[in-house]
Amino acid sequence: MIKQNSRIPCVIMRGGTSRALFFHDKDLPRDEALRDSVILSAFGSPDIRQIDGLGGATTSTSKVAIIKKSERDDADVDYFFGQVSVDHPVVGKTMNCGNISSAVGPFAVDEGLVEAVEPITRVRIYNVNTKKIINARVPVKNGRALTEGDFAIDGVPGTGAKIQLEFNHPQGAVSGVVLPSGRPLDTIEIDGKTYEYSFVDAANPVVFVHASQFGLKGTESPYEFEARADCKDITRLLETIRGTAAVTIGLAKDIGDAAKNSQTLPKIGIYTKPVDYVTPDGKEIKKEDIDIIGRLFSMGRMIQAYMGTGAVCTMVAANIENTLVNKIVAGGGDGCKKLRIGHPFGIMEVEAELDHSPDGIDVSCAMIGRTARRLMDGFVYVREE
Template identity: 70%
Template sequence: MYKANRKVPCVYMRGGTSKAVFFHDRDLPSDPQARDRVILSAFGSPDLRQIDGMGGANTSTSKVAVIRKSEREGVDVDYEFGQVSIDLPIVGKTMNCGNISSAVGPFAIDEGLVEAVEPVTTVRIFNTNTQKMIVARVPVKDGKAMTEGDFAIDGVPGTGAKIQIEFSRPQGAVSGVLLPTGNPKDSMEIEGTVYEYSFVDAANPVVFVRAEQFGLEGTELPWEFEARPDCADICRRLEIIRGTCAVKIGLAKDLEDAAINSQTLPKIAICTTPKTYTAGSKKVIEAGAVDFVGRLFSLGMKMIQAYMGTGGICTVVAANTPGTIVNEIVCAGKDTDQVTTVRIGHPFGIMEVDAELEELPEGGHTVKCGMIGRTARRIMEGYVYVRD
């Protein structure tokens, strides 16, 4: 029984452009509802400021990871991700987070769940949310995961040791199929206007729409988008499309249910062709430096300030799926539909995502593995005090 102000061991870590509280599975209640209550108390949710907990009052810093040594053959650790709602008493567990996935390997090594091997330790991770394998290649020195290095990612100050994250066969992570509607592109009429969208399920399901159909350039920064007088109306239409797709894969029974109980998935992204814009870091992103410009939305239809790691994996898979909106943008003017690298322009810079391709016996190709480079850092270790 968890009493008021009971202390629970935890580690606070940054993974990529996100932060999460990491728990050992053994330190949390086994009952799912009791576990969620402990996590919500640790984060100070629900509360828009999360003032009485460790949450950072935005979706990128309100995440939890629960780790245990795996009993599965060929797997080192099992990892469950949770998106902790800020304004609702919900810990969403239908999705994975690619950025937080990059911190799982360093956590497992430093906590003694995996033997440290220099110079690089391979950590085989099973994500229980999506039932998919992730392989992390973590630089190690003196028995610990390295933090310092010369690898930089946009959206994180400074540099760090590069962690290579590989998502093995990411297709059908939630729905079981790559294209949940059966089509690379669909359309929907909303109040007399027809909107095209591509619903792709890889690493996490994402609905891609063209920014121009909503009167947007596609290069807007989150605060610029939120300041638009038509922001609420655009979000309302985006939510209709997103909610319809949630119903399609059984995450919600109707649009109202999707807006309340399936905010985490599917994600929705507005996208456009390569354009020059100024990122939130004041860095000018030249059109020639990217293949695709995207803006992802998270809980409550809030534009994410960077780009989700799993969203990047889904994007590179979509780029290799003929007929999708992403494929049309990335492959425009090219004489091939095989894409091994996609440079994604996001609000704070560029994310590069790689793909290992595999030829299919019936012709065409598929993505055997999607890869991203991230950095991670242990920020704090100790105890969090949970309230009754």
């Protein structure tokens, strides 16, 4: 049953290789539990098809962004990100999404939350989840965010206007430190076998493991991985390592709690050195065009492309001596200021302004280029609870 007051203004936007429902903060309930209920209903969760809502039944298309004009001196808008579970009644709130971050600037321009300035409008975004500032440089024409352009990103058909995202001082986004365990490389024993992993916190915390430890090439697509007979066994191992890292960072009290209450963070990914491979849509990726191959997982599933925040974290990891990423990256990675990551559907590039010192690494800014587009605006109708 739908009540008239359950009609809520909503915008659907693609940001990078993800898609989200965008809401103004003022249009949602103040009570957190009621707000979560409204969001879940809007997406049609929990349901593996999300058939009764606007979700796309994948982690990349089940995301929410809530925006309001900021009262901070260093920001124009406040942006809250939520990872909406497809099959559980959960709205994850501990992380940010770099791809969806790229749509926040265009949304702010088109909704009149910032003054439109041609040809580039700088939008200062405060991410509520990580308490970090992101600068978005948004192309603008005739008072609105420009959509058309010649910038292409792998994983999205066609081209669009380039949005430059600058993550200011991304290190320690959740834990407050770059290396939550205090070490660049950790080990864990599972079922009598020892696994190595690196746990790095920058933009979002990510656990890095080597594909070969799990009998993987590292070039598998999500479809190939899920078709493997040992997919569930590998996923269980990855979840055990990820859950251990969640306990380390204080997001869960044990591995079981991490699987239930900290599904969105930390992320985990498998990595290997550059080799030639072919994407599911037939694109040939040459080893000389990439520095590392990565496959990130979100909520137990390998994602189709690569997370923007994950790219930032991978860049930081490449610059920390003796991390797994640092050992894999061509040239050793130390002092790397541009990183090319081979993902399931192509290549993602990330750049950084950073300095090394005896006290560690100082990342003043990490940058990625994305495109974004408003797909629809209107109202979403939510069920009466």
